[in-house]
Amino acid sequence: MNMKIGEKLIDISGKILQHRVEKENGKWPPHCMGILHQPKRPQRQKN
DSSP states (O other), X not given: OHHHHHXXXXXXXXXXXHHHHHHHHTOSXXXXXXXXXXXXXXXXXXX
16 A cells, blocks of 8 residues: 555656646746846946
């Protein structure tokens, strides 16, 4: 009985992981693109 529960848990966790990967791959633009959001750069100070 324990083997059946373990196998079922592995199947369920695999399906959840596959669903999350497909969900992340479908997003555009990616979560962290780096082109659209860039931190403000320090300005040179005139001496």
